[in-house]
Amino acid sequence: GESVGLHLPTLSVQEGDNSIINCAYSNSASDYFIWYKQESGKGPQFIIDIRSNMDKRQGQRVTVLLNKTVKHLSLQIAATQPGDSAVYFCAENLSGGYQKVTFGIGTKLQVIP
Amino acid sequence: DAGITQSPRYKITETGRQVTLMCHQTWSHSYMFWYRQDLGHGLRLIYYSAAADITDKGEVPDGYVVSRSKTENFPLTLESATRSQTSVYFCASSNWERGKQYFGPGTRLTVT
Numbered sequence A: 001g002e003s004v005g006l007h008l009p010t011l012s013v014q015e016g017d018n019s020i021i022n023c024a025y026s027n028s029a030s031d032y033f034i035w036y037k038q039e040s041g042k043g044p045q046f047i048i049d050i051r052s053n054m055d056k057r058q059g060q061r062v063t064v065l066l067n068k069t070v071k072h073l074s075l076q077i078a079a080t081q082p083g084d085s086a087v088y089f090c091a092e093n094l095s096g097g098y099q100k101v102t103f104g105i106g107t108k109l110q111v112i113p
Numbered sequence B: 001d002a003g004i005t006q007s008p009r010y011k012i013t014e015t016g017r018q019v020t021l022m023c024h025q026t027w028s029h030s031y032m033f034w035y036r037q038d039l040g041h042g043l044r045l046i047y048y049s050a051a052a053d054i055t056d057k058g059e060v061p062d063g064y065v066v067s068r069s070k071t072e073n074f075p076l077t078l079e080s081a082t083r084s085q086t087s088v089y090f091c092a093s094s095n096w097e098r099g100k101q102y103f104g105p106g107t108r109l110t111v112t
Helices: none
Strands: A010-014 A019-025 A030-038 A045-051 A056-058 A062-067 A072-077 A086-094 A107-112 B004-007 B010-013 B019-025 B031-038 B042-051 B054-057 B064-066 B076-078 B087-094 B107-111
Touching: A010 A019, A019 A030, A019 A086, A019 A107, A030 A062, A045 A056, A045 A062, A045 A072, A072 A086, B004 B087, B010 B019, B019 B031, B019 B087, B019 B107, B042 B064
Parallel strands: A010 A107, B010 B107
Antiparallel strands: A019 A072, A030 A045, A030 A086, A056 A062, A062 A072, A086 A107, B004 B019, B019 B076, B031 B042, B031 B087, B042 B054, B064 B076, B087 B107
């Protein structure tokens, strides 16, 4: 079936630089997208979400961009810190799909001190 | 503020044994989910529940059984464990906030 995927499985970034994590989705019926962060040994944690009627949403140090034309979303982390080291998942939710989400395989972000 | 808890955190069992993983949440969230996490596959949905006594299959339900007699509990049972069920299992819950799920700490299950 259709699923969310990621371009880069591992991303290494220097502390203080900005990070960009990309995600491609294939299900055009998806209209809601979420980013989760999973630290080592813990469960995933919600970071930020975006609806399909938006192309950008900002949070604290994070920005999610959505390009529906090419079915792509990205998570930008400003001034990356060591505490940002984790695996990041994008997930999609279909309208009428209740609270179910489909997760991508994840991208590991390594912050170099 | 217990949130969502899972037990046990680690479990080793033998092939063919029945094992139950427990999940408990204190928020009275309507929705609860079970995922397994394997390298290269991300998080895959096993079963979910929209409310007490309402459960439905996810992407990979074979070999698993769930029940939800109470809103706060959502146990996952492996009726006859197989090595392919070695994985990390996560329980999650959700309220009305679309797509926003709260995850437990996970159970690492090894089937020998």
